[in-house]
Amino acid sequence: MVTKTADDELLFAGDPAERPVGKQSGHPPPWRVLIVDDDPDVHTTTTFALRGTEILGRAITFLHADSAAQARDILTNDRDIAVILLDVVMEEEDSGLKLVRIIREDFGMGETRIILRTGQPGYAPEMDAIRDYDINDYKTKSELTRNKLFTALTSAVRSYRQIRTINENRRGLDLIVRASGELLALSGIRNFAAGIITQMSALLGVMPEGLICVQRPPEIELAEDGTLVIAAAGRYASLINLPIDEIGNERVFNSLNRCLDEEHHIFEADSTTLFFGSRTHRNMAAYLDAPIDIDDSSRQLLEVFCTNISIGLENTLLFSQLHDYAYFDSLTGLPNRRSLINKLDERLLGGERGRYSLALIDLDGFAETNDALGHQYGDELLKAVAERIRSILGPQCTLARLSADTFAVLGQIELLLPANLQALFRDAFVIQEQELMIASTMGIAHLVDVDGNGAEALKDAYLALRRAKTHARGEYMFFTRDMATEIRERSKLMQALRVAIERQRLFLCYQPQISLVTGQVIGLEALLRWRAEDGRLIEPSRFIPIAEHSGMIVSIGDWVLRMSCFQQAELSRHGFKNLSMAINVSVGQFRHPRFLAALQGALADSGVDPRLIELEITESMAMEEADLLAKTLDSIKGLGVRIAIDDFGTGFSSLSYLQRLQVDRLKIDRAFVAEITHSERARRIPELVIQLGHKLGLTVLAEGVEEQEQADILLQLGCEDAQGFYYARPMEPQQLIDWLRAYPVCSPDGGAPNDA
Incomplete structure (x- = not known):
């Protein structure tokens, strides 16, 4: 039995006390140590000396190589090694040093700690070997008593763990940055949420089985306390778009509700529920159908990821709101000019442009009505007009609001016949218990007559509308190519007139x-x-x-x-x-x-x-x-x-x-x-x-x-x-x-x- 001396003892603050293997919770994997030495006794004495010993709360398991060549073969297929105890002189006088270079440069094992051992202390210059060959420690075999071997190995394992943690954190942060970047590239809260399941599952190494719900999403009209499933994967895919109280899974429902109520993550034996907060109280919760066994370091990475997701959620909600402002009319909820142009581009690029027409409907006298009866009355009238057009023409037509009193309808020609459009205003509108008759003037353009993109189609319809307002108020006019020629000539003439004034041609x-x-x-x-x-x-x-x-x-x-x-x-x-x-x-x-x-x-x-x-x-x-x-x-x-x-x-x-x-x-x-x-x-x-x-x-x-x-x-x-x-x-x-x-x-x- 080896007696410990005061000199041999070395205690490290923060190291866990030694306890028998198998007693620790969760049985963490052992530290793997490779012994490379051509002396069989070295393998035997080292293994015996450290048998049953734990380092930093984990057991030790040994791998053995009798030569540098055998060590290379082992490391070719297995590089999960914490420490290598390496003899200097084996097949050749510098076999150990050559192996160090192979380990570092060829195998790229920068995290593994190497303790160089030699039975010939004066053979290799100690400082030069450590400096030139990235060796972490250099010991003579006679120095390595049980306690000193334990001390050296503990120091090497601690160094290995710290470097590995740093590298894992760096890799984890790289994953988070990449995942966050990919998520932010997704448009819309639904795509963003679906991306969270994919990225989070990849980051944590679990199968993408889960769902995400959001409280009061801005693009969905729900009750004040509504919480809706907006993304789902795996066996939960059928639950998308359902309120969470209708998903039919009490365990999942309780986990999501508890996560949102308590505003923190929930780690359970068979599942994980993560919380993503929002300053606008449109919080999200992600349920994954898998447990996540994480240590403190991984937990910190997870917190960083969730924080990034929360920031991304804020940005996505903001972008969704800006998208709504950019593409939808805030009063009526209808598509606006930009959205209509995009739809026109789609129709014009398709092969059926001859079947579609664009009608602009201008409400006659709306400004006077608005001024006389008030803006609230005018707003209600606009919403009533939008609702009537939408309800009568149906979903097969695209309805948009272009300006204060001008609506646009894109649809098949037979649906947008002038008689059909004029019939929309045959009956009075009832606003604030008052009946009001509204007349309209219309400009209609068949897409087959349009030369150009959606913006050109809208401009052509406006030409017809302006001509109707000038010559046939209360009626309609169709766009003709002569109108476009005339307006181009007028535009050219206007520019020429400006030049003529500057050059004193008048x-x-x-x-x-x-x-x-x-x-x-x-x-x-x-x-x-x-x-x-x-x-x-x-x-x-x-x-x-x-x-x-x-x-x-x-x-x-x-x-x-x-x-x-x-x-x-x-x-x-x-x-x-x-x-x-x-x-x-x-x-x-x-x-x-x-x-x-x-x-x-x-x-x-x-x-x-x-x-x-x-x-x-x-x-x-x-x-x-x-x-x-x-x-x-x-x-x-x-x-x-x-x-x-x-x-x-x-x-x-x-x-x-x-x-x-x-x-x-x-x-x-x-x-x-x-x-x-x-x-x-x-x-x-x-x-x-x-x-x-x-x-x-x-x-x-x-x-x-x-x-x-x-x-x-x-x-x-x-x-x-x-x-x-x-x-x-x-x-x-x-x-x-x-x-x-x-x-x-x-x-x-x-x-x-x-x-x-």
Whole structure:
């Protein structure tokens, strides 16, 4: 029996006390020690010395090799070795050292501890061997008494365990990072939950048999306390989408409920239930149909994994919410514009695009209803409209809400016939116990007529809707390829107009106005022209509406106003002092808050007599904007500027505005002048306009006079003034001056002609 001495004893803080093998709980696997030595006695004495001994609470089992070659064979197939007791000299003088290099480099066994033993202490330099060959200890065989052997082996095992734990933790963390990354790549809470089962089972080395439930998931409409199975695998796969109180397994139900109530993991003999918390209280619990036998280190890794999952859950819930915001309308729950475009892309890529159409439904007068009855009423109306369309057209159609009062329906052509769509609004809607009839205007596009993707299809349907709102409100219009061509041309023209403004391609021409009584020039009308880069003149009827629609008309109109005033002043300097200057003004200009300031600036900077400036507004503008114009026109009249109503007779639906607006002249539209020589009946409207003007104390000018006979008839009817190609075409300034020098000019007050 070996007697222990004080020198031989070495106690380690935290090491478990020795206890017989088989008494420990759970029977942890023994430490495996490989003895490599060509001396059989070394194997026998080492085994005998440590028989029945435990190190750090675990038994020891030995493997034996009589040579370096035999050790290589063992390690080729079995590398789960904690410590190798290695002789230096065996087949060759340095066989042990060569084996160390093979163990470390060829086999990659960096965790295994190596204790080099030699019976020839002076043979190998101790420091060099440890440094160069990654040896953990170096002992002579004579040193290794039982206690010293136990001490050296305990130190090596402790080092092995620490390194292995560190490496396992690192590998575990790598797995967690990779698993977490793969989970975060999954979209939607259901995919995320299904991924948890897969990743967690792989991480813990168990079969993917289990389920995951979530409390009040955001994308499922449940009761306040509802908890739903959102992912399941293995024999639990059929339970997906069930509330947990309906899964029919009391043991699983109790484990999940207890986990969610107590908010911590539950480790049982035959199962594991893990808790994943959420700051929004949408907690998850995962039930695995397998026990997990883990030590403290593994438990820490599991906690790290669960923490990562909880963070991922928060992100997934956030992403789900953002997804809902991005693809669904928050008021009605319907798909929104982006979602509809995705669906359109699917249909357009399919081979049946000829079977489908897209209808846009715009609620007429919704803004007024919303303002009059309140936003809550308007919201309820929108939800009622959505519900009626959805319930009548059914799930075979995709319904979306695109804007405040515009819905879209994508479906087969036979389902979206205009009559079917209009029938949706035949009955009143009952909102807050009130019946409300709603009309709608629709634009419909067949997908077979669409060139491009879903966004193009939606744009085409909008073209049809806008055309319907302009020309057939309360009805419908189908998209045609001509509409697309027209809008592209308008877009090109708009861009070209912007460039033309920058490059000063716009200019003014002036058309003389003639007194039918005296035949003399009494004034001019400034007319805007655009000469393209290739020298072509672009018709005002093409670019003026675009300028008005785009808002460019305000800056253009201010420029026309100033140029016309300066041109009148320039004519005065050439001796044509009493010619009036008529300037067309758009409704956009009148609405602009700085219009009066712009007019005053043009008058002041040019030095023109305000009485010689006449602003022309259209009849439609005067009728529709009478209240807006009344105050502005009063201010304009206060400056001494005259006012004329252009294109008079084209509206003629109301004359009350003439009593409210201070105007000086009516201009008969050229359409009536063109017909005046055809029949007595064609003269009636010009005659009525002339009589009306005289009754109101206004002068009357006829536009578009191209023949002597037209001028004669107008004079007979009492019209004072005229302009048109019969007298002169619009001219640029220098040409105008040359023309005026050859034509008699009189002042507006009937004075003598100017000498030119």
